[in-house]
Each structure stands twice: as structure tokens, then as C-alpha cells.
Amino acid sequence: MSPERKIDLAWLMLVLLSVGGAGIARSDANAVLVAVGVSLVMAIKLRLVCNYFLELHEAHPRIRRAVLAFCHGMPILVILTTAFGDTLSSLTGALLG
Amino acid sequence: MTLAVPLPPTVPAPAPGPLPAQPGAGRIPGSKAMWVGIFCEITEFALLFAVFFVARAHHPEAFQAGPERLSLLAGTGYTLMLLTSGWCVARALHAMRRGDKRATVRWMLAGFVFGLGYPAIKVFELQRNFALGLDGSAGVFIVSYYYLTFTHLVHVFWGLLGMMWVIVRTGLGAYTPEEHSGLEAFACYWHITDMIWLMIFPLFYLLG
Helix, strand or coil, X not given: CCHHHHHXXXXXXXXXXXXXXXXXXXXCCCHHHHHHHHHHHHHHHHHHHHHHHCCXXXXXXXXXXXXXXXXXXXXXXXXXXXXXXXXXXXXXXXXXX | CCCCCCCCCCCCCCCCCCCCXXXXXXXXXXXXXXXXXXXXXXXXXXXXXXXXXXXXXXXXXXXXXXXXXXXXXXXXXXXXXXXXXXHHHHHHHHHHHCCCHHHXXXXXXHXXXXXXXXXXXXXXXXXXXXXXXXXXXXXXXXXXXXXXXXXXXXXXXXXXXXXHHHHHHHHCCCCCCCCCHHHHHHHHHHHXXXXXXXHHHHHHHHHC
């Protein structure tokens, strides 16, 4: 498959995931489950952009690691802050006074 | 008394000149300067996201009800415009690599048109929001929404200006299949700005 065809397919996947992700969020499931679903879709979309648009696999390892840490860190933070919002609130409340 | 252990004669002497590239060593796409800017952008948004998470932890009810107050159609529209614009820019880069400058300009122009869709939708969404009373006094969710999305809008404007510059330079023949680091640097910036939107979109329009 040509690189251009891979980019086209990645774009199509991104569009489908964007529309599908909205459907997950509007479901009546538990808040943490919704956060996991939405975060998973977010992570897949970010990885598709990294691999096929940004061509991160060709980049210097430091650039690759930093960008991937940002991309993987964000969905994880979404889940953690949804599941442990009370803890974060009490911790930051104590810090902020 | 010291014992000198001679090297076996089969060990080759190091070759003169630059060392060969290590497998997986990678390269800096575009330019170092652009990546300094990109990491500044990532740091800026990482701080804004931290503020978002703290605000959300302190006001869970406001953030849970927040997405219902925003237009999901507009949020999905921004996402599709930016993704399609990023796709066009990626195709432009590949067209340049195979030496097709006309196709590069066409893909870049298409990317610019889709990129303009973002501020165009923003105008309609703002009119809708203000008509519904969603201004700076509409609560912590809406304030968080405005500070993050307006900061992102500023980055999109910079990207659109950069895209105009790259289109002109491509049209003037400034880039070649061998040397098009300016085009590649812009593409990196645009894709990172796109990725940041892919993080903002679910936070405000889906999860709250």
C-alpha cells in the first residue's frame, strides 16, 4: 500500500472515530466507563495522527518520546481525574488553601 | 610486571569519517527551531489542561452538565475541519517528496480552505453561545471552555498565517524534493495543533 493510501485511510478512520466518539459520550453508561471509552478513542486518534500525519516513527527518539508521553498521558489523566476527582479536589484544595 | 594482551588481528580498525546512523536514531523533522516552538505550545496547553482538571475536580456538577450547553455539531465540525486540513497538508508533503509542485500547492490550498472552516464555525458558535447567554459570567465550565478554546484559536490563526507563507513559497519554487524543511516544519506545527484539538474536543463537548 502506498504512503498516500495509508494517509487517506488514516483520515477516514479519524473521521469515523470522531463521529463514533460522540455516540459513546451520549450514552447513559457510568461516568468512569464513558471516560474510559472516550479516552480510548482519543488515544487511538492521537496515535493515528502521530503515525501517519506527523510520521513520528521517523523522528529523533527524544521528540518521539516527549510527544508520545503527552499523547498517552492525556487520556490516562482523563480517566484518573474522573475516577479520583474527590482525591484531586481535596489535594488541590489543601494546596490552594 | 604488566601483561600486555594484544588485540586479535581480526578486530577491524574504526573507519574514518562520520559514524553511520544508528538504527532507530531518527531525525528532527522540519527544523530544531520549530520543535522548540512546538514544545513551548505543548507546555502551555499542559498547564491549561492541569487547570481544567483541577477546576473539574472542584466543580463536578458544573462540568457534568457543561457539554449539554455547548453545540456538539460545532465541536464535531471543528474536529472534521482540522482533521481534513491536516490530511491535505500530509498529502502536500508527500506530493513535494515526489517532486509534484503543482499538486503540493493544490493540497496546501485545500488544507488552507479547510483550516479556514475552523474560525468560520467559531463565528457561528459564538453567536449561538451569546444568544443563549453563555458569556464570561456563565460559570466555571464556560470560562474554562473559553480560555482553552480561544488559546487554541490563536494557535490556529498562527498556523493559517504560516500556511499562507508556505503556499507562497511553494508557488515561488522555494522548496525542492531534496530540501523542503520549511514545508515539513509547518506540517509538524499544524499536526500538533490538530492533536491538541483532539484533546480539547472530548473534554468540553463529550465528557465535561
